[in-house]
Amino acid sequence: MLYFVYDVRGIKKFIFESLEFKAVIGASELLRKFDEELREKLKGKVDFYGGGGTGFGKLKDPSYKNEVESIFKDLVKEKLLGHTVIYDFVDENSFEDKEFQGKLQSAAKLGNFGKTMSKLFFALNLKKTRFDTYKDSIGIIAQIPKDKLCPSCMKREKISDYCEVCSKKIEMGKETKNDSVKFTPNLTDISECIKGQSKGYIAVFYADGNSLGDIYLSFDRIEDYEKFTRELSTAIEDARVSLPQKVYGGKECIVASPLTGGDDLMLFVSPSKLIPLIEEFVNFMDKRLENIGSSRKITFSIGAVILPAETPLNLIFEAVEELQDKAKESHQKALEDGTKEEDHYIALRYLTESSFTPHIEEDYPSAKIVYGKGISYKEFEMVKNIAENYAKAGLKSKINTIKDMIRSSDSASELEISTIYFLGRAEGSGGSAGKDSFKEAAEFYKNIINKDMFGVFYDIYSVLSNEWEVKKCQNQS
Numbered sequence: 001m002l003y004f005v006y007d008v009r010g011i012k013k014f015i016f017e018s019l020e021f022k023a024v025i026g027a028s029e030l031l032r033k034f035d036e037e038l039r040e041k042l043k044g045k046v047d048f049y050g051g052g053g054t055g056f057g058k059l060k061d062p063s064y065k066n067e068v069e070s071i072f073k074d075l076v077k078e079k080l081l082g083h084t085v086i087y088d089f090v091d092e093n094s095f096e097d098k099e100f101q102g103k104l105q106s107a108a109k110l111g112n113f114g115k116t117m118s119k120l121f122f123a124l125n126l127k128k129t130r131f132d133t134y135k136d137s138i139g140i141i142a143q144i145p146k147d148k149l150c151p152s153c154m155k156r157e158k159i160s161d162y163c164e165v166c167s168k169k170i171e172m173g174k175e176t177k178n179d180s181v182k183f184t185p186n187l188t189d190i191s192e193c194i195k196g197q198s199k200g201y202i203a204v205f206y207a208d209g210n211s212l213g214d215i216y217l218s219f220d221r222i223e224d225y226e227k228f229t230r231e232l233s234t235a236i237e238d239a240r241v242s243l244p245q246k247v248y249g250g251k252e253c254i255v256a257s258p259l260t261g262g263d264d265l266m267l268f269v270s271p272s273k274l275i276p277l278i279e280e281f282v283n284f285m286d287k288r289l290e291n292i293g294s295s296r297k298i299t300f301s302i303g304a305v306i307l308p309a310e311t312p313l314n315l316i317f318e319a320v321e322e323l324q325d326k327a328k329e330s331h332q333k334a335l336e337d338g339t340k341e342e343d344h345y346i347a348l349r350y351l352t353e354s355s356f357t358p359h360i361e362e363d364y365p366s367a368k369i370v371y372g373k374g375i376s377y378k379e380f381e382m383v384k385n386i387a388e389n390y391a392k393a394g395l396k397s398k399i400n401t402i403k404d405m406i407r408s409s410d411s412a413s414e415l416e417i418s419t420i421y422f423l424g425r426a427e428g429s430g431g432s433a434g435k436d437s438f439k440e441a442a443e444f445y446k447n448i449i450n451k452d453m454f455g456v457f458y459d460i461y462s463v464l465s466n467e468w469e470v471k472k473c474q475n476q477s
């Protein structure tokens with residue numbers, strides 16, 4: 001049996017290399033068209049499975065090889081604008097099971113289909129390694145004079161305003177409408193400012209499925225894989241359209257969303273919509289993927305960030321990716337510890353300045369404040385509910401006092417006593433001070449401060465206590 005397998009190298013780079021958001025949207029649209037047209041053009045020759053820059057398929061007859069190769073190469077040139085794609089034709093029987101299994105770590109979990117698939121990607125990886133070695137050995141990049149550099153990618157030579165690749169991407173990156181959702185290529189359309197201020201902010205949500213590779217490899221039949229990936233990608237696409245409608249609650253609903261394909265969802269929304277979006281996403285996926293037919297619950301790692309709208313695009317992507325990595329790390333750790341049940345993980349940051357270290361641990365003599373920590377959805381809901389109550393009560397100066405107390409305490413026990421005493425009294429300032437408010441304060445200490453979640457709490461609290469406004473913000477042009 002002859003198989004065809006390919007992988008677009010650095011798919012994220014292809015999509016996110018530009019400083020122009022229109023080009024980012026356009027690149028993701030090109031990728032979608034590439035997948036679509038490849039499927040269409042290979043019909044009758046290859047049983048094809050793929051999307052989001054990776055795919056494979058079984059040739060109906062080995063004699064189709066040259067034709068498939070030329071269709072593929074033409075499409076890479078036309079839709080991916082010559083971006084590097086590694087591909088290979090693999091004869092399944094060219095690997096001895098014994099030789100191959102020795103190189104595989106999780107061989108025990110492999111289903112029959114998983115075995116074939118991992119052979120294909122094993123072969124492709126060998127080719128990738130050879131390619132990278134070759135590329136490193138050339139290692140010469142032509143110097144382009146500064147005045148001739150494309151202002152969008154800062155990589156290639158510009159022809160008119162931009163280089164050829166960026167021009168084509170920008171041309172593709174137009175506004176689209178889907179039912180009541182407007183997908184905009186202009187981030188100014190979604191920014192909000194805090195009441196009384198003029199600086200615009202935007203929010204980015206970026207979710208990615210947790211260790212789906214393991215699930216793919218456990219399948220016995222290709223039909224199981226096909227059904228699973230189809231249902232997952234349809235769910236993602238439905239979420240992309242229906243969740244904005246939900247969180248904007250019937251008001252004019254504008255979002256921006258580069259398509260990344262597969263099990264990824266990235267949405268740019270107004271800051272006030274970020275937390276509702278996280279909740280709606282989790283609820284939606286839990287219901288939708290409940291019966292998808294996998295051995296374990298499908299969960300996502302979510303990076304979420306609010307930052308000034310004028311932040312350069314590449315830094316926005318870096319920030320939200322770093323946060324998603326933090327969420328993934330925590331998910332992985334919980335899995336290894338085996339202490340928690342499978343859950344979604346979230347790392348959220350509210351950056352008031354264009355600071356580019358979203359995950360920070362501020363250390364103090366006895367306690368620390370960790371910002372951008374990856375926490376489970378269960379923990380997220382707990383922190384959010386407390387933050388919501390505090391925001392409603394308008395306790396901003398008290399929250400800042402607690403922050404100072406964490407910073408200045410010499411010991412954990414001193415911090416515990418002073419927090420509980422301070423909060424217990426503060427809460428009861430309306431005259432009802434008593435056992436209950438001290439009990440609440442003790443809960444706050446136990447769940448928020450003691451679990452290193454004050455940084456997370458502080459960010460969520462700040463987002464919730466701000467009055468966000470759509471109009472009259474200063475934005476990037």
Ligand SMILES: [Zn+2]
Nearest residue numbers: 150153163166
């Ligand atoms: Zn360019």
